[in-house]
Amino acid sequence: MVKREVLANGLRLITESMPHVRSVTIGVWLMRGSRHEVDAQSGIAHFVEHMLFKGTATRSAEDIAQAIDSIGGQLDAFTAKEYASYYIKVLDEHLPLAVDLLADIVLRPAFPIDEVEREKKVILEEIKMVEDTPDDLVHELFTQHFWEGHPLGRPILGTKETVESFDEPSLREYFARAYVAGNMIVSAAGNLVHDRVRELIEQAFRDVPSDGEPLTADPPRVVPQVITRTKDLEQSHLCLGTNSYPQRHDDRYVSYILNTVLGGSMSSRLFQNVREKRGLAYAVFSGLSAYRDAGNITIYAGCANDAVAQVIDLCVEELRGLKLAPVPESELRRAKDHLKGSLMLSLENTASRMSHLARQEIYFDRHFGLDETLSGVERVTEEDVQRVARDLFSNGSLAATVLGPSVPPLERVRLDLS
Numbered sequence: 001m002v003k004r005e006v007l008a009n010g011l012r013l014i015t016e017s018m019p020h021v022r023s024v025t026i027g028v029w030l031m032r033g034s035r036h037e038v039d040a041q042s043g044i045a046h047f048v049e050h051m052l053f054k055g056t057a058t059r060s061a062e063d064i065a066q067a068i069d070s071i072g073g074q075l076d077a078f079t080a081k082e083y084a085s086y087y088i089k090v091l092d093e094h095l096p097l098a099v100d101l102l103a104d105i106v107l108r109p110a111f112p113i114d115e116v117e118r119e120k121k122v123i124l125e126e127i128k129m130v131e132d133t134p135d136d137l138v139h140e141l142f143t144q145h146f147w148e149g150h151p152l153g154r155p156i157l158g159t160k161e162t163v164e165s166f167d168e169p170s171l172r173e174y175f176a177r178a179y180v181a182g183n184m185i186v187s188a189a190g191n192l193v194h195d196r197v198r199e200l201i202e203q204a205f206r207d208v209p210s211d212g213e214p215l216t217a218d219p220p221r222v223v224p225q226v227i228t229r230t231k232d233l234e235q236s237h238l239c240l241g242t243n244s245y246p247q248r249h250d251d252r253y254v255s256y257i258l259n260t261v262l263g264g265s266m267s268s269r270l271f272q273n274v275r276e277k278r279g280l281a282y283a284v285f286s287g288l289s290a291y292r293d294a295g296n297i298t299i300y301a302g303c304a305n306d307a308v309a310q311v312i313d314l315c316v317e318e319l320r321g322l323k324l325a326p327v328p329e330s331e332l333r334r335a336k337d338h339l340k341g342s343l344m345l346s347l348e349n350t351a352s353r354m355s356h357l358a359r360q361e362i363y364f365d366r367h368f369g370l371d372e373t374l375s376g377v378e379r380v381t382e383e384d385v386q387r388v389a390r391d392l393f394s395n396g397s398l399a400a401t402v403l404g405p406s407v408p409p410l411e412r413v414r415l416d417l418s
Contacts, residue, residue, distance in 0.1 A: 003194040011181040014190040024190030025350040027087030029358040035151040044156015046079040052117040092191040134222035142239035142401040150220035180212035189353035217294040224399040228407040236404030242397040244295035247363040251375040260335040322389035328383035
């Protein structure tokens with residue numbers, strides 16, 4: 001059973017009881033991410049996330065590690081475009097310690113000066129790691145140019161220049177503005193009792209300020225571009241993409257099905273026609289990214305340098321095919337069952353349930369039951385998929401990024417979707 005409350009200071013609490021398990025996962029979700037930064041502070045949300053593990057007013061970084069290891073728990077965090085998350089998975093008997101530890105990390109970071117300087121080096125290495133991981137780099141390049149000039153296009157890690165500019169005062173200022181109760185959601189799932197969780201959270205988070213800086217975020221504007229970058233690699237990596245729908249769009253379920261048919265499974269059109277039938281790529285798939293006010297659908301493939309033009313042609317052909325003809329009933333059925341099965345399997349552990357609850361609260365301010373979600377998937381028709389394909393894959397909407405050892409001329413590659 002899912003329960004939701006808004007506490008007196010504005011913090012939102014959502015819990016789901018799963019009495020058949022012995023674990024609990026509890027997370028603090030901050031509704032601030034990289035898109036809410038100013039250009040000069042690009043990467044500061046991610047930097048602060050790192051610093052919260054470097055010690056608090058009463059615990060050193062080693063104390064934090066020993067506390068979680070002593071109960072066999074798992075502690076982790078990440079920063080995304082529109083939120084950050086800090087979460088702990090423990091045995092149900094250790095929930096009070098988990099709440100105390102999580103609150104200490106999120107509310108009372110020490111920001112030691114020596115650790116700030118040391119963490120700069122760590123994050124600069126993380127940025128270099130992206131440069132040395134071509135499948136990550138091509139997605140980063142694609143996003144930067146797809147939403148050029150907009151915070152959604154900026155890398156979550158920031159840049160060398162911005163990371164090197166951070167100091168203790170700037171980190172503390174950002175923390176004070178962002179880490180307030182009105183921006184926080186506490187989500188928990190597992191063998192728990194809601195009233196007991198509420199008591200623990202009310203005690204641990206009683207001193208957190210209610211309000212901080214108001215949220216401002218303008219929607220991005222897309223100017224489709226063809227971008228190439230030469231890099232000494234063994235193969236070429238490419239991304240193709242168009243606009244898609246924001247999180248709350250009425251056709252979101254249709255777009256899930258569309259993506260599954262296109263490149264979201266082993267039986268998808270891209271996987272079968274690019275990899276299985278022609279052997280042109282080991283990795284080829286499509287994916288959806290959805291935010292409050294924007295989204296995109298992106299195709300990725302890694303292939304031989306002399307196969308780039310052919311792979312792009314095949315991908316464009318599949319996009320065009322989804323516009324021109326309805327998806328056969330058997331293929332639609334397979335996509336629906338794949339989507340439903342993936343969703344249900346992903347929700348079998350407490351960490352996934354906790355994340356699912358939090359993301360629904362962030363984007364919808366409510367919880368969707370599994371039956372409601374499955375019903376949304378089932379309602380999608382062949383005509384719906386073709387209608388959305390025509391909407392998203394309009395002529396002139398397609399952007400492309402190619403990264404490789406000697407990028408071939410792309411003048412003859414047709415990105416025409418008409």
